[in-house]
Amino acid sequence: MAIAVTSLSKIAVLILLLQKPRHGYELMKDMREKFGYKVSAGQIYPFLSGLVRAKLVIVSKKGQRDKKVYTLTSAGSTFANKALHSFEELIELAIAKKLRQCAHCGCKVFGNSYSEKINGKKLHFCCGSCANAFKTIKRGI
Ligand SMILES: [Zn+2]
Known part of the structure; x- marks a missing residue:
């Protein structure tokens, strides 16, 4: 398993998935509305596919239009929480002096x-x- 969480937008995706399962379009919309990130499908789907391949996320289809819904597996939740934790440590370091x-x-x-x-x-x-x-x-x- 070698998923690198190398950007804030990836952290944001993980935060959103920790809250609840979402489909791709919903993720992009919430990224924009909640975090102010404008991400394209070309940015978000490769990351999601990587998570699926690493068995951190499972895909199910829902609704009339067969929308793909992305849900964190339990290993995925652990992974997301770890990523979030290291991000918190980074923030703490950044503001420690202040x-x-x-x-x-x-x-x-x-x-x-x-x-x-x-x-x-x-x-x-x-x-x-x-x-x-x-x-x-x-x-x-
Ligand atoms: Zn006080």
Whole structure:
């Protein structure tokens, strides 16, 4: 089994198939509507055929027009979840430098954190409530 998930649009196909079985046209439509990817049949079908050959997806025919419906097999779901997981790790790496930890609750904050100068030290919080709770505890000690 050598299916390479080499692009975001392939990840998007796997995400859609994890949600529910879809036929080819529906996949292309949802790719466009949900993710903003304009993919052509020439891009999507070779990937789907590869998944079918690798027994990660099965094809069944449904409806009057015999539309091919693509469904992930259990091995396919495992594969899709793994691909998704490595993608998540990549995203985490990409944003790790931009994450700050709330000095009170420890949650990670992306983007603008709430910061306050406490005892001459600039501290970052996820929100004002955490900053207040932090100060209350400090005062209590
Ligand atoms: Zn917090």
